[in-house]
Amino acid sequence: MKTSEIRQRFLDFFAERGHLVQPSSSLLYNDPTLLFVNAGMVPMKPYFLGEEQPPARTLASVQKCVRTLDIEEVGKTTRHGTFFQMCGNFSFGEYFKSGAIQHAWDLITTAQDAGGLGFDPDTIWVTVLEGDDEAAGLWREIAGLPAERIQARGLLDNYWHMGVPGPGGPNSEIYVDRGPAYGPDGGPVVDEDRFLEIWNLVFMQYELSAVRAKDDFDVMRPLPKPQIDTGAGLERIAYLLQGVDNLYEIDEIYPVIGRAVELSGRQYGTDHDDDVRLRVVADHVRSALMLMADGVTPGNEARGYVLRRLLRRSVRAMRLLGVTDRVLPELLPVSRDLMGLSYPEVLQSWERISQAAYAEEDAFRRTLVAGTQLFEGAVRTARTEQRDTLAGEQVFQLHDTYGFPYDLTLEMAAEQGLQVDREGFAALMREQRDRAKADARAKKGAGQNLEAYSAVRADGETPFLGYTELLTETTV
Numbered sequence: 001m002k003t004s005e006i007r008q009r010f011l012d013f014f015a016e017r018g019h020l021v022q023p024s025s026s027l028l029y030n031d032p033t034l035l036f037v038n039a040g041m042v043p044m045k046p047y048f049l050g051e052e053q054p055p056a057r058t059l060a061s062v063q064k065c066v067r068t069l070d071i072e073e074v075g076k077t078t079r080h081g082t083f084f085q086m087c088g089n090f091s092f093g094e095y096f097k098s099g100a101i102q103h104a105w106d107l108i109t110t111a112q113d114a115g116g117l118g119f120d121p122d123t124i125w126v127t128v129l130e131g132d133d134e135a136a137g138l139w140r141e142i143a144g145l146p147a148e149r150i151q152a153r154g155l156l157d158n159y160w161h162m163g164v165p166g167p168g169g170p171n172s173e174i175y176v177d178r179g180p181a182y183g184p185d186g187g188p189v190v191d192e193d194r195f196l197e198i199w200n201l202v203f204m205q206y207e208l209s210a211v212r213a214k215d216d217f218d219v220m221r222p223l224p225k226p227q228i229d230t231g232a233g234l235e236r237i238a239y240l241l242q243g244v245d246n247l248y249e250i251d252e253i254y255p256v257i258g259r260a261v262e263l264s265g266r267q268y269g270t271d272h273d274d275d276v277r278l279r280v281v282a283d284h285v286r287s288a289l290m291l292m293a294d295g296v297t298p299g300n301e302a303r304g305y306v307l308r309r310l311l312r313r314s315v316r317a318m319r320l321l322g323v324t325d326r327v328l329p330e331l332l333p334v335s336r337d338l339m340g341l342s343y344p345e346v347l348q349s350w351e352r353i354s355q356a357a358y359a360e361e362d363a364f365r366r367t368l369v370a371g372t373q374l375f376e377g378a379v380r381t382a383r384t385e386q387r388d389t390l391a392g393e394q395v396f397q398l399h400d401t402y403g404f405p406y407d408l409t410l411e412m413a414a415e416q417g418l419q420v421d422r423e424g425f426a427a428l429m430r431e432q433r434d435r436a437k438a439d440a441r442a443k444k445g446a447g448q449n450l451e452a453y454s455a456v457r458a459d460g461e462t463p464f465l466g467y468t469e470l471l472t473e474t475t476v
């Protein structure tokens with residue numbers, strides 16, 4: 001089944017069961033605690049908090065999500081995209097645990113020709129919160145799961161809340177066993193891909209007061225009307241049903257790998273590092289496209305910076321695959337044709353998207369040319385001085401003046417058999433940060449210095465700061 005068919009099947013299944021289908025919100029849904037929408041429930045938050053009346057007591061959606069926290073996982077695990085689609089069904093006081101489990105079980109195990117997803121019931125495992133005997137009992141009764149395949153976990157894994165006083169409750173996660181080729185027996189293990197987490201059912205059951213940490217909070221009272229929030233990973237279901245190895249090989253993503261393979265002349269599936277790079281390219285190109293379709297432009301502040309990082313990481317990964325020509329004009333249209341089917345905003349904004357993306361690649365290419373010259377100078381200095389380490393100062397200059405990505409410096413140094421003075425670099429970064437903070441304090445209240453602003457603009461290129469500066473992302 002194509003990803004878009006699974007998406008539609010999910011919505012049809014819940015519509016037939018009385019749920020009102022909601023369109024996906026923009027990735028930029030207005031929630032001040034979040035950089036991007038990172039779960040299906042984000043646009044439903046006001047309903048869960050009782051601030052607004054939901055349009056119906058049961059809703060279903062397939063929500064666009066971006067999780068920058070997962071960026072380092074991309075291509076290395078089989079299951080993490082920076083952009084993905086979360087399928088969810090929601091109940092505001094209508095059904096609770098038994099309904100949520102019944103719906104999920106029916107959709108997962110009903111045969112495909114009867115409207116379900118057709119997973120083999122014998123491959124399904126679940127986790128529940130330790131002590132949630134009700135959920136464990138329902139999994140036995142409704143799904144007939146044997147005790148071994150209902151595993152209890154602690155608060156860290158199986159309790160959900162928003163990190164602040166408000167609703168919260170135990171959750172139950174559904175996993176598919178991919179078989180012994182993917183890892184050891186015994187059930188879901190954190191960070192392994194044999195038992196693939198596909199769906200998280202959250203039973204919002206209590207009102208929490210003091211929330212000190214994920215696993216440290218006070219339960220004030222049961223909610224008058226318990227609520228259900230669920231999230232299933234569309235791409236994860238797709239790669240299982242399409243019989244491919246990982247998320248990046250589904251119909252909505254793989255053609256970008258295919259194009260990158262053509263451009264680079266490398267083969268997919270022969271070299272681990274190349275495979276990771278190809279998967280990073282395909283993932284990042286798609287995420288960048290979807291962010292731009294929702295109005296993000298590359299820049300140095302939070303959202304724009306994430307986009308810039310995605311675009312530059314794609315270009316960089318292609319360079320590491322040996323392609324030095326412009327790549328985005330080759331890759332982005334492939335992703336547009338795939339995503340435009342489900343998301344017309346991609347097609348509507350294509351002019352704007354492609355112009356911004358290609359301009360960003362050109363700027364980055366100029367950075368790379370200038371930075372590479374400086375890098376080669378640093379290598380020569382190190383060799384003349386018979387050092388096997390690049391000086392922290394030069395690495396910092398590369399980063400600071402040329403916007404040369406630190407991780408690229410590391411990789412290029414390694415290719416030359418050289419180390420990088422990481423501590424020296426980190427110390428200079430710290431100094432720079434402290435200086436910036438002090439400057440900001442000094443400027444506060446001094447009025448706006450527009451001259452400095454126009455000076456930067458007149459200069460043309462805005463220096464790209466902070467590949468290594470950590471982004472903060474609040475998750476719900």
Ligand code: ATP
Nearest residue numbers: 067070079080081084197198199200231232233236
């Ligand atoms: P994992 O443990 O695999 O990182 P998670 O527990 O962080 O997943 P949830 O927050 O429970 O994920 O999100 C609900 C569902 O969304 C998951 O069960 C999964 O199917 C899907 N999902 C979460 N993160 C991603 C991602 N980065 N890429 C693709 N799908 C994802």
Ligand code: MG
Nearest residue numbers: 067069070080
């Ligand atoms: Mg995760």
Ligand code: MG
Nearest residue numbers: 157173197200
């Ligand atoms: Mg998980």
Ligand code: MG
Nearest residue numbers: 173197199200
């Ligand atoms: Mg989960």
